[in-house]
Amino acid sequence: MSKRPALLAMPRILYGTAWKDTRTSDLVYEAFVQGFRGVDTAAQRKHYREDLVGAGLARACRELQLQREEVWIQTKYVVLLTRFTPLSGQDTKGPLPYDPAASVADQVCASFVSSLTHLHPDAQIPDVRALLAQYAVRANPDAARTEAPRQVVYLDSYLLHSPLPTLQGTLEAWVVMEALVDAGLVRHIGLSNVYDPHIFAMLFERARIKPSVLQNRWHSSTGHDVSLLALLSPVLSPNAFPPPADVLEAQPRGVAYQPFWTLTGNQRFLQSDAVALVSSQRGLTPAQVVYAFVSQGMGLPGLTTCVLSGTTDTQHMREAVEAVRTAELDPWDDAELASLRREVYGE
Numbered sequence: 153m154s155k156r157p158a159l160l161a162m163p164r165i166l167y168g169t170a171w172k173d174t175r176t177s178d179l180v181y182e183a184f185v186q187g188f189r190g191v192d193t194a195a196q197r198k199h200y201r202e203d204l205v206g207a208g209l210a211r212a213c214r215e216l217q218l219q220r221e222e223v224w225i226q227t228k229y230v231v232l233l234t235r236f237t238p239l240s241g242q243d244t245k246g247p248l249p250y251d252p253a254a255s256v257a258d259q260v261c262a263s264f265v266s267s268l269t270h271l272h273p274d275a276q277i278p279d280v281r282a283l284l285a286q287y288a289v290r291a292n293p294d295a296a297r298t299e300a301p302r303q304v305v306y307l308d309s310y311l312l313h314s315p316l317p318t319l320q321g322t323l324e325a326w327v328v329m330e331a332l333v334d335a336g337l338v339r340h341i342g343l344s345n346v347y348d349p350h351i352f353a354m355l356f357e358r359a360r361i362k363p364s365v366l367q368n369r370w371h372s373s374t375g376h377d378v379s380l381l382a383l384l385s386p387v388l389s390p391n392a393f394p395p396p397a398d399v400l401e402a403q404p405r406g407v408a409y410q411p412f413w414t415l416t417g418n419q420r421f422l423q424s425d426a427v428a429l430v431s432s433q434r435g436l437t438p439a440q441v442v443y444a445f446v447s448q449g450m451g452l453p454g455l456t457t458c459v460l461s462g463t464t465d466t467q468h469m470r471e472a473v474e475a476v477r478t479a480e481l482d483p484w485d486d487a488e489l490a491s492l493r494r495e496v497y498g499e
């Protein structure tokens with residue numbers, strides 16, 4: 153039997169698939185031609201066409217001869233409980249991937265099956281509920297002693313798009329995500345749109361399987377997540393970026409930070425003298441400088457980051473991949489990164 157290739161580590165840049173509508177499939181394919189090896193999408197029809205992301209990925213894998221293991225597939229899901237929230241986060245004109253009156257656990261499960269199906273159009277989708285019954289540690293404590301199987305069809309990373317209105321609701325969803333990891337259907341689980349370090353710390357503490365990703369808006373209105381960053385890095389000195397003292401734990405975190413709005417929400421930074429200087433010294437566009445800076449954890453010790461770029465322009469795709477890849481091979485020096493960081497965080 154031929155050996156399956158090693159699994160890909162999270163790339164430092166993912167192709168963002170929001171707001172592309174019917175162009176999604178072609179743009180995902182083009183992004184892979186230009187060197188992207190991962191996508192970020194969501195089961196949220198209002199902003200994403202997850203089904204067309206799957207079609208674009210299938211074409212890219214076929215035509216570029218990539219195996220599933222050489223591609224990073226990340227998606228997010230939204231829990232909508234009629235008892236909690238209006239359906240504003242979803243496009244109710246299109247089909248919802250689940251019944252909004254169902255329990256949190258049932259919604260997560262149904263949404264996951266729908267995402268897995270969208271993102272692997274050519275594959276046979278396993279019986280997810282049967283696998284959960286067999287391997288979920290909570291449902292079956294004996295499963296804790298069994299090594300998690302590696303399924304043929306899986307997601308690299310699965311994120312909760314936003315926390316639910318209650319901690320209890322969020323934890324209900326999280327337990328299902330943990331079970332998906334137990335069953336080998338998901339490699340990493342994570343959170344998005346968590347801006348309060350208290351909430352992040354509480355979820356982190358209560359989770360049996362810890363979040364590996366935090367995907368947040370990178371913007372001055374939230375202080376560019378200044379008080380969260382020290383919670384994500386296993387080694388970042390709390391003195392450099394202090395989170396509120398009562399949420400700081402000695403325990404290492406090691407959570408990858410995935411900012412969005414990196415260009416659109418940071419025009420002042422993009423047009424700053426600091427970016428212009430690095431841009432002229434390195435012969436990069438200002439957007440490349442910002443992406444390369446972010447991809448290097450903004451020079452913060454131990455901070456892992458992943459750039460999200462949703463460009464629709466072929467040249468911008470190529471430039472983004474090149475900037476991130478070059479910085480990965482030949483990291484910038486501390487002084488250069490600090491000059492950019494000062495512009496954002498004013499340290």
Ligand SMILES: NC(=O)c1ccc[n+]([C@@H]2O[C@H](COP(=O)([O-])OP(=O)(O)OC[C@H]3O[C@@H](n4cnc5c(N)ncnc54)[C@H](OP(=O)(O)O)[C@@H]3O)[C@@H](O)[C@H]2O)c1
Pocket residue numbers: 167168169170171192193313344345367368411412413414415416437439440460461462463464465468469471472
């Ligand atoms: N979790 C959430 O709530 C959430 C929210 C928003 C977004 N996201 C994710 O993040 C991804 C990225 O979204 P985003 O809001 O950060 O915006 P974006 O889609 O990455 O970029 C927006 C703008 O930046 C321009 N641009 C991109 N690369 C460029 C380059 N190299 N040089 C010059 N201009 C460039 C684009 O123009 P061109 O097309 O002309 O290049 C576009 O106008 C989304 O697709 C989605 O996957 C997640």
